[in-house]
Amino acid sequence: MSITIELPQNIEQHLQTEWGELPRRVLEAVAVEGYRQEVLTRGQVGELLSFNFWETEAFLKSHEAVLHYSQLDLDQDRANSEKLEHQ
Secondary structure, three states: OOOOOOOOHHHHHHHHHHHOOHHHHHHHHHHHHHHHOOOOOHHHHHHHHOOOHHHHHHHHHHOOOOOOOOHHHHHHHHHHHHHHHOO
């Protein structure tokens, strides 16, 4: 899918000067925001940006997009760990 964004020429030039490859930066912004809003998974971010697992982790960390891990997730992981220990 292709998406076209119309920008005033002076803003486009400014962003291009500051950021370099503007289409890539826009794609990265969509990936980060999608992850933050839990619309995209870590795997989908990697696929979108053509990153392997570790590149995706580094990218999300550099953009301060933290892992979605709730207290419920922690409780479930602890319960699963305890089950494995008692097997």
